[in-house]
Amino acid sequence: MVTQRSFRANAQPPATPPEPARFIDGYLAYLLAQASHRISGEFHREVEAAGLSVTEWRVLASLADGARETIGTLSQLTLTKQPTLSKIVQRMERQGLVMRGSMASDKRQTLVALTPQGQKVARRHLRRALGHQAQVLQPIDPQEAQWLIGALHRLMQLPPGPDSSAG
Amino acid sequence: MVTQRSFRANAQPPATPPEPARFIDGYLAYLLAQASHRISGEFHREVEAAGLSVTEWRVLASLADGARETIGTLSQLTLTKQPTLSKIVQRMERQGLVMRGSMASDKRQTLVALTPQGQKVARRHLRRALGHQAQVLQPIDPQEAQWLIGALHRLMQLPPGPDSSAG
DNA sequence: TGCATTTGCATGAATTTTCATGAATATAGT
DNA sequence: ACTATATTCATGAAAATTCATGCAAATGCA
Numbered sequence: 001m002v003t004q005r006s007f008r009a010n011a012q013p014p015a016t017p018p019e020p021a022r023f024i025d026g027y028l029a030y031l032l033a034q035a036s037h038r039i040s041g042e043f044h045r046e047v048e049a050a051g052l053s054v055t056e057w058r059v060l061a062s063l064a065d066g067a068r069e070t071i072g073t074l075s076q077l078t079l080t081k082q083p084t085l086s087k088i089v090q091r092m093e094r095q096g097l098v099m100r101g102s103m104a105s106d107k108r109q110t111l112v113a114l115t116p117q118g119q120k121v122a123r124r125h126l127r128r129a130l131g132h133q134a135q136v137l138q139p140i141d142p143q144e145a146q147w148l149i150g151a152l153h154r155l156m157q158l159p160p161g162p163d164s165s166a167g
Numbered sequence: 168m169v170t171q172r173s174f175r176a177n178a179q180p181p182a183t184p185p186e187p188a189r190f191i192d193g194y195l196a197y198l199l200a201q202a203s204h205r206i207s208g209e210f211h212r213e214v215e216a217a218g219l220s221v222t223e224w225r226v227l228a229s230l231a232d233g234a235r236e237t238i239g240t241l242s243q244l245t246l247t248k249q250p251t252l253s254k255i256v257q258r259m260e261r262q263g264l265v266m267r268g269s270m271a272s273d274k275r276q277t278l279v280a281l282t283p284q285g286q287k288v289a290r291r292h293l294r295r296a297l298g299h300q301a302q303v304l305q306p307i308d309p310q311e312a313q314w315l316i317g318a319l320h321r322l323m324q325l326p327p328g329p330d331s332s333a334g
Numbered sequence: 335t336g337c338a339t340t341t342g343c344a345t346g347a348a349t350t351t352t353c354a355t356g357a358a359t360a361t362a363g364t
Numbered sequence: 365a366c367t368a369t370a371t372t373c374a375t376g377a378a379a380a381t382t383c384a385t386g387c388a389a390a391t392g393c394a
Contacts, residue, residue, distance in 0.1 A: 002257060002344070004267045004277065023231060023293060024244075028300055028312075029207040030228070031319040036199035037246050038323050043196065053350095061197070064190060071373060077191075079204050084351055086374060100171045108359045108372040110171065126190060133195055139325060145195075148318050151311065152198040156205050158306060220380090238343060251381055253344060275342045275389045 043132045047125060055080050055088050060097065060114065060122035061129070068113040070103070086110075097121060210299045214292060222247050222255050227264065227281070227289040228296070235280040237270070253277075264288060 024030040040054075047057045058078040062069060069077070075085040089112055092098045097118035103109040114122060137145045191197040207221075214224045225245040229236060236244070242252040256279055259265045264285035270276040281289060304312045 002267075004269050023228060025320075026316060027228075027296065028304070028316060028319075029203070029210065029296070030225075031316060031323070032199060032203035032206055033246060035319045035322045036196070036203045038325070039199055040196040042327070058197075061190060061194075072371095079200060081352060082373070083353080083375080087351085090374090102171050106360070106372085110373065129194065129196070136325065137195070140321075144318065148315070148322075149193060149195060149198060151315050151318075152195075152202045153192075154307070155202045155315075156198070158205070158303065160209070239341095248382060249343070250345075250383080254381090257344090273342085273390070277343065 039136060042136075043129060046128060046132070050125070052121075052125070053088070055085070056092060056097075057125060059085075059089065059092060059112070060118060060125060063098070063112065063114045063118070064122040064126055066114070066119075068111040070109045070111060072109070074112060092118075206303060209303075210296060213295065213299070217292070219288075219292070220255070222252070223259060223264075224292060226252075226256065226259060226279070227285060227292060230265070230279065230281045230285070231289040231293055233281070233286075235278040237276045237278060239276070241279060259285075 044054050044057075047054065052060070055078050058080075059074060062074055062077045071082060071086055071089065074089070075082045078085060080088070089098060089100060089110075093100050096115055099113050099115055101111050101113075103111050211221050211224075214221065219227070222245050225247075226241060229241055229244045238249060238253055238256065241256070242249045245252060247255070256265060256267060256277075260267050263282055266280050266282055268278050268280075270278050
């Protein structure tokens with residue numbers, strides 16, 4: 001058990017006046033993280049209800065067009081560290097969702113591709129993902145949505161700052 | 168050791184033609200996650216170099232204006248599950264960064280606030296965060312940046328879909 | 335008031351992720 | 365060709381996160 005002192009209720013009135021413009025309201029990194037969480041959250045619960053982890057779903061989506069990707073590329077696409085992704089891919093191989101193979105022109109690299117079963121699962125979830133996105137964006141002006149997507153692309157392509165090791 | 172078959176190099180030419188419009192290029196959830204990672208990444212490495220985890224930084228930022236927040240609220244603000252946040256806050260208390268206390272009007276709830284030392288650390292990193300944001304946004308039209316921030320706010324306030332348990 | 339239900343948090347056990355490292359291959363320089 | 369350095373991935377040990385659960389307090393209702 002952890003001891004703690006006792007606080008009285010907040011001195012400020014509980015109402016919601018003009019809002020003193022909190023730091024986070026103008027902080028882009030926070031807003032992106034929250035918005036990402038908000039938009040992905042519902043669908044991720046759907047994915048997990050189907051027995052996939054979020055990263056597994058990202059691997060499927062990354063390979064859904066038939067491409068073969070290396071562990072390194074996949075780890076960037078799925079925002080996961082390389083050791084984590086190596087293990088997830090190995091588990092997906094055991095589950096019959098992906099195939100792994102060494103690249104002939106560079107035997108250090110491991111190429112990953114979907115199995116036919118993986119394709120099937122990927123396509124099913126891709127459809128649901130697009131459906132979910134349509135539902136989320138429904139109350140939004142399509143042109144504004146398109147603008148947002150463009151803005152996000154531009155953000156991602158900004159030149160990296162001073163430091164920029166992988167993560 | 169994990170066995171693997173061998174693949175030949177990709178049949179497609181390695182050039183970068185019109186790009187067949189990948190799924191992810193129009194998928195908002197993916198773009199938000201990548202953009203978030205891209206924008207926060209550099210600063211997070213800076214934070215960790217200073218001995219703070221990302222979630223610890225988020226706790227400091229959430230409390231920096233002197234507010235006291237409950238564990239539940241903090242867990243939403245920091246995008247972390249409640250048990251994780253409980254433990255992180257306890258560690259931060261041991262480090263002298265925050266104080267914990269039970270709320271007088273509802274003794275189930277735990278209120279968290281910064282100590283003077285926590286305030287100092289928070290302010291230092293807030294300054295750096297704003298500096299980093301200014302640097303990131305520098306090549307972007309300020310009006311477009313402002314628009315993006317507004318759009319993200321609107322995204323977060325969208326009505327939740329069918330299901331919507333916490334996460 | 336008394337009792338059932340709900341809410342908020344802490345905590346031990348299990349799982350997942352990450353770090354640190356090593357092995358194999360590739361690349362660059364001599 | 366040979367050596368030094370860099371890259372890519374796998375893996376065991378360590379650390380962090382999450383799940384499942386329990387307790388205490390609040391709320392709803394008869």
